[in-house]
Amino acid sequence: MSAVAEDVLPMQALWDEVARFAAHSLEPAVARHEHPLTPERQRDIRDVAAEMGLVSADAGDPSGLALWECDASADNRRLSIGALRRLGRINMGFAWQLHQSALARWLERRLRFDAPGWNVVALQGRYGLARGSLSRYLRGHAGAEDLALLQDYFDADSAPGLLVHCAPDWSGVWLPRLGAERSLQWQYHPRERLRVSALPHSHGLDELCSYAVQRGEADTPTSALAPDASRDVMTELCALNTLGLLAVALGGVEHAHALALDYAATRRQGAQLIREHAAVQLLLGQGRQAIALTEQMLDSACGQAGDSPLALARLYRSRAALQPMLCRGSSDALQVFGGMGYMRDTGLEKILRDQNCLRVIHGTPLELQLAATALEEDAS
Amino acid sequence: MTGYSRAAMPHLDGHLASVDPLSPAAAFTRLGPVSRRLATYDAVDQWEVETRRLPAPLQRLRRDARAFALRELRPLAQQTDLAAHAEPGQLSPALRDLIARAGRAGLLGDMLPMPLGSGRPARFRHPIVLQQCIRVEELARVCGGLMLLLSANALGAMPILLSGDPSAIRRFAMPLFRAQRRGEPRLFAFAITEPGAGSDAEEGHGARHYKPGVVARRDGDGWRLNGRKVFISGGDIADTLTVFAALEGEGMESWTCFIVRRGAPGFRAVRNELKMGMRASTASELEFDEVFVPDDHIIGGLRRGWALNRATLNLSRMPVGALAVGFAQGATDLAYDFACRMRLGGKPLIHFQEVQLQLAQMTAETSTARALIWQSADTWTPRQATASICKFQATDTAVRVAEMAMDLLGNHALLHANGAEKVFRDARLTQIFEGTNQINRLAVIEDFQDQLLARSTDGAAA
Numbered sequence: 086m087s088a089v090a091e092d093v094l095p096m097q098a099l100w101d102e103v104a105r106f107a108a109h110s111l112e113p114a115v116a117r118h119e120h121p122l123t124p125e126r127q128r129d130i131r132d133v134a135a136e137m138g139l140v141s142a143d144a145g146d147p148s149g150l151a152l153w154e155c156d157a158s159a160d161n162r163r164l165s166i167g168a169l170r171r172l173g174r175i176n177m178g179f180a181w182q183l184h185q186s187a188l189a190r191w192l193e194r195r196l197r198f199d200a201p202g203w204n205v206v207a208l209q210g211r212y213g214l215a216r217g218s219l220s221r222y223l224r225g226h227a228g229a230e231d232l233a234l235l236q237d238y239f240d241a242d243s244a245p246g247l248l249v250h251c252a253p254d255w256s257g258v259w260l261p262r263l264g265a266e267r268s269l270q271w272q273y274h275p276r277e278r279l280r281v282s283a284l285p286h287s288h289g290l291d292e293l294c295s296y297a298v299q300r301g302e303a304d305t306p307t308s309a310l311a312p313d314a315s316r317d318v319m320t321e322l323c324a325l326n327t328l329g330l331l332a333v334a335l336g337g338v339e340h341a342h343a344l345a346l347d348y349a350a351t352r353r354q355g356a357q358l359i360r361e362h363a364a365v366q367l368l369l370g371q372g373r374q375a376i377a378l379t380e381q382m383l384d385s386a387c388g389q390a391g392d393s394p395l396a397l398a399r400l401y402r403s404r405a406a407l408q409p410m411l412c413r414g415s416s417d418a419l420q421v422f423g424g425m426g427y428m429r430d431t432g433l434e435k436i437l438r439d440q441n442c443l444r445v446i447h448g449t450p451l452e453l454q455l456a457a458t459a460l461e462e463d464a465s
Numbered sequence: 466m467t468g469y470s471r472a473a474m475p476h477l478d479g480h481l482a483s484v485d486p487l488s489p490a491a492a493f494t495r496l497g498p499v500s501r502r503l504a505t506y507d508a509v510d511q512w513e514v515e516t517r518r519l520p521a522p523l524q525r526l527r528r529d530a531r532a533f534a535l536r537e538l539r540p541l542a543q544q545t546d547l548a549a550h551a552e553p554g555q556l557s558p559a560l561r562d563l564i565a566r567a568g569r570a571g572l573l574g575d576m577l578p579m580p581l582g583s584g585r586p587a588r589f590r591h592p593i594v595l596q597q598c599i600r601v602e603e604l605a606r607v608c609g610g611l612m613l614l615l616s617a618n619a620l621g622a623m624p625i626l627l628s629g630d631p632s633a634i635r636r637f638a639m640p641l642f643r644a645q646r647r648g649e650p651r652l653f654a655f656a657i658t659e660p661g662a663g664s665d666a667e668e669g670h671g672a673r674h675y676k677p678g679v680v681a682r683r684d685g686d687g688w689r690l691n692g693r694k695v696f697i698s699g700g701d702i703a704d705t706l707t708v709f710a711a712l713e714g715e716g717m718e719s720w721t722c723f724i725v726r727r728g729a730p731g732f733r734a735v736r737n738e739l740k741m742g743m744r745a746s747t748a749s750e751l752e753f754d755e756v757f758v759p760d761d762h763i764i765g766g767l768r769r770g771w772a773l774n775r776a777t778l779n780l781s782r783m784p785v786g787a788l789a790v791g792f793a794q795g796a797t798d799l800a801y802d803f804a805c806r807m808r809l810g811g812k813p814l815i816h817f818q819e820v821q822l823q824l825a826q827m828t829a830e831t832s833t834a835r836a837l838i839w840q841s842a843d844t845w846t847p848r849q850a851t852a853s854i855c856k857f858q859a860t861d862t863a864v865r866v867a868e869m870a871m872d873l874l875g876n877h878a879l880l881h882a883n884g885a886e887k888v889f890r891d892a893r894l895t896q897i898f899e900g901t902n903q904i905n906r907l908a909v910i911e912d913f914q915d916q917l918l919a920r921s922t923d924g925a926a927a
C-alpha cells in the first residue's frame with residue numbers, strides 16, 4: 086500500500102486488499118479450526134501484513150494506511166475498523182493481535198519512542214476497569230481514594246502482575262504507572278527485563294497466550310506526559326481499543342453467521358431444510374441483528390469528533406450492549422448446527438470462545454456501564 | 466452504649482456485622498422462643514439450607530454425591546479437560562479407575578434398589594428421577610465431562626428398565642449393575658442419533674418423514690443391523706448399548722431397541738469427536754456392518770422403540786436440567802471464591818456492591834432452576850412438557866450463569882486454572898443434546914396439543 090493523503094482514502098480498494106491478504110495468506114493457515122495457528126506460521130503471516138503496510142514497522146513517518154495510524158482521522162479509523170473486521174472474519178485471534186500491536190505503535194508515536202519488534206500495551210489493570218476510578222481520573226476528577234485504587238490497579242510490581250493476551254513471540258510490553266505527579270505515565274519493558282509467567286490454556290483466541298507480567302528490577306525510561314496529555318493518551322487508547330474489540334468481534338459474528346446460513350440451507354430435519362423452521366430463522370436473526378447494530382454503531386463512531394471522556398462513555402455503553410449480542414449471535418449460529426456446532430472442526434465453537442474472550446477483555450458489560458457512568462459524572 | 470465497636474467487627478462493605486444489634490442475626494436472638502420458630506437465622510450456606518429441606522434419605526444421597534465428587538472427580542477434572550481426545554475405545558487408567566470407584570460406591574446402578582441395583586432401598590420411597598437429579602447435579606458441579614462419562618450410563622440402561630420386562634432387566638441390566646458394584650469399568654450407552662437424524666430422532670413430526678439410517682434386516686432367529694450412529698456419549702467404551710433401528714422397508718414407527726455388545730462382529734467405533742467441552746466423555750461415531758442381534762436381545766418388543774425412546778427422554782431430560790443446575794452452582798461457587806480471593810484497592814472484590822449484586826443474581830437463578838427441577842422431578846411419571854421445560858429452562862440458566870461467572874472474573878476468566886471458562890464450555894452442550902432447546906420448547910406444545918386444538922377456532926384444520 087502506498088501513502089495517500091488523509092481523508093481521501095480509496096477505502097473499498099484498501100479493504101479489498103486486506104480481504105485478499107486474509108483469504109490468501111491467513112485463511113489457508115487457519116482452515117483447520119481444531120489446529121491452532123503455530124507461532125512460526127503466525128509470524129510469517131504477520132510479516133506479510135507488515136510488508137503490506139497494515140501495521141507500521143516502526144513509529145516513524147505514518148503512511149496513513151496502517152491500523153490506527155492517524156488517530157484523529159475519521160478515514161483512518163474507518164479503514165482500521167474495516168480491516169480488522171475483514172481479518173476477524175477469518176481469524177479473530179490474528180486480527181486481535183494485529184490490533185494490539187497497532188495500538189502499541191500508536192502509543193510509541195505519541196511518545197516519540199521507537200520500540201523494536203511486536204509489542205503490546207497493558208491497557209487493563211489488575212481487575213476490571215478500576216470501578217469508577219479510572220473514569221474519574223480521565224475526567225480530571227480523581228480523588229485520593231481513586232488514586233490509591235489506581236495505584237493498586239496498575240500495580241505491575243507485585244505478584245501476580247498484569248495480564249496480557251498476545252502472540253507467544255511478543256517483544257515487549259508498555260506498562261502504565263501512576264507517576265508522582267498523579268498522572269499516568271508509560272514505560273516500555275522489553276520482554277527479557279520483565280518477570281513473565283505464561284498462563285497456558287486460555288478460553289479462546291487459541292493463537293494467543295496469556296501472560297502475567299511483572300516489572301523487573303532494571304530501570305526503564307518513563308514517559309513525561311503532562312497531566313492533560315496523559316489523560317488524553319489513555320482516553321484515546323481506551324477508545325481505539327473499544328473500536329478494535331468491536332470490529333474484530335463483528336468480523337467473528339459475520340463469519341459464524343455465514344457458516345450458519347450455509348448449513349441451514351443444506352441440513353434437513355423436521356421434513357424440510359432447517360432454514361424453513363421459524364426456530365432456526367430466529368437463531369439466524371440474532372446474528373443478523375448483532376451485525377446490523379454493531380455496523381451502525383461503528384460507522385457512527387468513526388464520524389464522531391475526538392475522544393473526549395464523554396465520547397468514550399458513549400463507546401463504552403455501546404460496547405456494553407453490543408458485546409453480549411455478538412456473543413449471542415455467535416452462540417445462536419452454533420445452535421443452528423446442532424451437535425455439529427459443538428465440535429471443533431466446524432469452527433463455530435471457536436468463534437464463540439473467541440467472542441467470549443473479547444467480551445471480558447478490557448471491561449465486561451457491567452464494568453463498562455459503571456465506567457461510563459463515572460465518565461459522565463457531572464457532565465450534564 | 467452497647468459496648469460494641471462497629472468498625473472492629475468483621476463485615477462486608479455496605480452491611481452490618483452479624484453481631485450488630487440491627488443485623489437480623491443478632492436481632493432474632495432477642496425474640497422469644499415462639500417467635501424464634503418463625504424468625505431464625507442459621508449461619509449456613511444456601512446448599513446446606515436446601516439440603517436440609519430434603520427427606521433424610523435424599524439428604525444423605527446429596528451429601529454422599531458431593532463427597533464423592535470432591536474426592537474422586539475434582540482431582541481429575543482440569544487435567545482430563547486438557548488431555549488429548551481419546552482414540553476410540555481407549556480409556557485412560559485414571560478414568561478406568563474412576564468408573565470402578567463410582568461403581569463400587571453404588572453410583573452407577575442406583576436406578577434400581579439393592580439387591581437388584583445399587584440404590585439404598587430407603588431412597589426408593591422417592592421417585593427415581595428425583596434421585597438421579599440430586600446425584601447428577603453434584604457430579605456436574607465439579608466436572609461436566611467426568612459427570613457425563615459416568616451418567617450417560619443411566620441413559621443407556623433406561624430403555625431396559627422402562628421396558629418393564631423382568632427378563633430383560635435380569636439378563637441385561639442386573640449383571641452389569643453387579644459387575645459395576647464389583648468395580649468392573651463396564652457401562653451402558655444410548656444410541657438414537659444418526660447422521661441424518663438428530664432432531665428427527667427426538668420428535669415425531671420429523672421422524673415421520675425421515676428415512677431411517679440404521680436398519681435391521683431379518684436373518685434367521687435374529688436381525689442384522691447396518692448403518693451409523695453419531696455423537697454417542699461413551700459409545701466407544703460402553704459394554705452394552707441400547708441401539709435404536711428401524712425394520713427393513715419400514716419407517717420410524719418400526720423403531721426397535723436392540724442390545725448390542727462391545728466386540729460384536731461388525732460393530733466398531735469409527736471415531737471420537739473433538740469437542741468444545743465435556744472432554745472427559747467421548748462422543749463417538751459408531752458403525753454397524755451386518756451386526757447380528759438375536760431375537761432375545763430386543764428390548765420391549767418389535768416396533769416399541771419409538772415409545773421407549775420418548776419415555777427415556779422424558780425421564781432423562783429432568784436429570785439434564787439437574788446437571789445444568791450443577792453447572793450453574795459450580796459457576797456460582799467459583800465466582801464466590803474468586804470474589805473473596807481477588808483484591809482490588811486493598812480489599813477483596815466481595816466488598817463491592819456490583820459484585821454482590823451479580824453473585825446474588827447467580828445464586829437466585831441457580832436456586833430457582835433447582836426448585837423447578839426438584840418440584841418437577843418429585844413424580845414417578847414425568848410428563849413430556851414438564852421434562853422439556855426443566856431441560857431448556859435449566860440449561861439456558863446454566864449458560865447464562867456461566868457467562869455471569871466469566872463476567873465477574875473479567876479477563877481472569879480466560880485462564881483455564883480459574884475454572885469458569887470450563888464450566889461455560891461444558892454447559893453449552895446442554896442446550897444441544899437430549900433434543901436442542903428449540904425441539905424441547907416444541908415438545909411442550911406437542912404435549913398440550915389436544916387441549917390447544919380444542920381451544921382453537923379451527924381445531925379441525927390439523
Ligand SMILES: Cc1cc2nc3c(=O)[nH]c(=O)nc-3n(C[C@H](O)[C@H](O)[C@H](O)COP(=O)(O)OP(=O)(O)OC[C@H]3O[C@@H](n4cnc5c(N)ncnc54)[C@H](O)[C@@H]3O)c2cc1C
Nearest residue numbers: 354355362420423424657658663664696698899900901903
Ligand atoms: C457431545 C454430544 C453428546 C451426545 N450424546 C448422545 C448420546 O449419548 N446418544 C444419542 O443418541 N445422541 C447423542 N447426542 C446427539 C444429540 O442428542 C443431538 O445432537 C441433538 O438432538 C441435535 O441433533 P443434531 O445435532 O442432528 O441437530 P439438528 O437436528 O440437525 O438441528 C440443527 C438445528 O435445526 C433445528 N431444528 C431441527 N429440527 C427442527 C424442527 N423440526 N423445528 C425447528 N427447529 C429444528 C435445531 O433446533 C438446531 O438448531 C449427543 C450430541 C452431542 C453434541
